[in-house]
Amino acid sequence: MTRPASNTEDSFAARVLRWAGRHGRSDLPWQQQPTPYRVWVSEIMLQQTQVATVIPYYQRFMLRFPNVQSLAEAPLDDVLHLWSGLGYYARARNLQRAAQRIRDEHGGVFPTEFEAVAALPGIGQSTAGAILALACNQRLPILDGNVRRVLARFHAVEGWPGEKPVEQQLWQLAETHTPQREVAAYTQAIMDLGATLCTRAHPACESCPVAEDCRAHQLQRETDFPAARPRKKLPIKRVRMLLLMQDGRLLLQRRPPSGIWGGLWGFPELTTEQDIEAWCRQRFGAAPSAQQTMPGLRHTFSHFHLDIEPVLLDITPATMQDAEGDIWFEPASPPRVGLAKPVTKLLETLKATLGETADDAHSQMRLVG
Numbered sequence: 001m002t003r004p005a006s007n008t009e010d011s012f013a014a015r016v017l018r019w020a021g022r023h024g025r026s027d028l029p030w031q032q033q034p035t036p037y038r039v040w041v042s043e044i045m046l047q048q049t050q051v052a053t054v055i056p057y058y059q060r061f062m063l064r065f066p067n068v069q070s071l072a073e074a075p076l077d078d079v080l081h082l083w084s085g086l087g088y089y090a091r092a093r094n095l096q097r098a099a100q101r102i103r104d105e106h107g108g109v110f111p112t113e114f115e116a117v118a119a120l121p122g123i124g125q126s127t128a129g130a131i132l133a134l135a136c137n138q139r140l141p142i143l144d145g146n147v148r149r150v151l152a153r154f155h156a157v158e159g160w161p162g163e164k165p166v167e168q169q170l171w172q173l174a175e176t177h178t179p180q181r182e183v184a185a186y187t188q189a190i191m192d193l194g195a196t197l198c199t200r201a202h203p204a205c206e207s208c209p210v211a212e213d214c215r216a217h218q219l220q221r222e223t224d225f226p227a228a229r230p231r232k233k234l235p236i237k238r239v240r241m242l243l244l245m246q247d248g249r250l251l252l253q254r255r256p257p258s259g260i261w262g263g264l265w266g267f268p269e270l271t272t273e274q275d276i277e278a279w280c281r282q283r284f285g286a287a288p289s290a291q292q293t294m295p296g297l298r299h300t301f302s303h304f305h306l307d308i309e310p311v312l313l314d315i316t317p318a319t320m321q322d323a324e325g326d327i328w329f330e331p332a333s334p335p336r337v338g339l340a341k342p343v344t345k346l347l348e349t350l351k352a353t354l355g356e357t358a359d360d361a362h363s364q365m366r367l368v369g
Contacts, residue, residue: 012154012210013179013186019209020189023196025051029058031188036110036117036135037068040098043127044091047144051195057086069108072099080264080338087341093263094122112136133187141174142187143167146194151177152226153198156215160227236305241267241342242276243294243312243350244284250350252327252335252343260301261340265327267310276311288313294349299342310346 025031028051030042041061045054061082065071071079076096083092098120102110111117118128126147129140143151148161151173159166179186197204203222205211216225244251244267252265270279277287294310329335331351339347 011179012177012213015209016189016193017179017182017186020185020192023207024189024192025196029055029062034135034184036112036131038062039135040110040123040127040131041065041095043130044095044122045086047091047127048088049086053086057082067108068099068102068110071096072103072108076263077265077337081336084264084339084344085341089261089264089338089340091122092338093257097121098123112138114138114140130187130191133183135184137184139178139180139183141171141178142191143171143174144191146191146198147174148194149200149226150190150194150198153203153216153222154210154214156219156221156225158225158227160229162229166226234300234304236307238272238307238309240270240272240274240276240309240311241346242270243267243310243346244280244288244315245313246315246328249328249330250347252329252337252339255340260306264338264340264343265335266340266343267346272309276313280313280315284315286316289316290314294346297342297345306342308342308346310349312350 028042030038042054042058045058045061064078064082065074074096076093079092079096080089083089086092101120102108106116111120112132114128114132117123117131118125123131126143129142130144132138133140133142148170151157151170152161155173157166157169157173161167161170177190193208197208201223205214205217205222208214208217211217214222216222242251251268253268254265255261255263257263268283270276276291280286280288290313292312294312296307296309299306299308327335327337331347331354334347
């Protein structure tokens with residue numbers, strides 16, 4: 001049953017704020033000079049990604065793209081290269097698309113009206129609220145994964161938050177608990193509470209400032225809330241990745257702009273039914289002179305597993321016909337472009353096989369050929 005937040009000093013928001021004053025995080029890089037642009041980049045990076053993972057990516061990204069203009073005008077390869085390893089690459093493409101919209105429609109100044117922010121590519125209701133609450137102290141509720149978990153437990157909200165009625169109930173609770181003042185501090189505080197104490201698997205209820213009134217805690221059912229997404233078996237897709245080598249150099253091709261790993265660079269892909277030799281003759285005018293199947297790997301997306309069969313091939317240089325847009329590079333020196341995680345893993349495996357060290361896979365980056 002939903003309870004309205006109290007207006008007393010012992011209200012939910014007041015207790016969360018007091019806890020954050022002693023235990024909250026205040027040294028995260030995006031908390032320093034929290035402009036709408038800096039907060040926006042951090043919020044997009046933090047979607048589906050933990051803080052510890054994001055921090056070095058954020059710092060490198062901000063050095064290269066310190067403002068909207070620099071991001072809007074950068075080559076997409078530069079953006080994707082700095083995003084490589086964070087996953088969910090549509091976030092990076094949308095980030096640049098939004099920067100270009102801000103440049104073209106808002107004079108290069110990040111908007112501060114909720115409707116304008118929420119209309120930008122890749123930004124929804126919660127992200128728009130977080131940007132304007134954290135950077136501008138506007139009273140806007142948020143409902144990211146951490147906040148959703150805190151509120152679902154505090155009020156013992158039954159059901160999976162992906163269902164519309166449950167989501168609407170949680171938004172109403174988020175609105176109820178958001179205070180009139182200290183909105184930026186509260187927004188950061190409730191996110192910190194969910195990230196550090198009210199965690200998914202092992203909530204630290206003994207340290208929680210609102211545990212006394214938490215319905216899930218009272219029921220001793222903390223991990224029942226929020227309810228998990230209904231489980232269904234993920235389908236399995238299979239693909240071959242061709243590691244084509246010419247005189248010690250590897251081939252990369254840009255992927256289509258949409259779909260998985262859209263806009264990134266990767267190895268040519270074939271279905272497991274396609275004939276490798278016939279494909280090489282048709283695509284490159286040359287047959288492989290040697291071929292070796294490498295250990296397979298699985299990459300899991302939210303909606304399917306992808307089983308990858310890597311095949312290392314040597315192509316006869318004398319008959320090689322380059323296609324426009326191909327990149328040939330030395331494995332020790334990958335190009336400064338966006339690479340999908342499995343491609344990076346295969347590069348490291350190949351370098352180890354060739355006697356190279358895997359530690360400097362991204363340290364000396366230059367194009368070859």
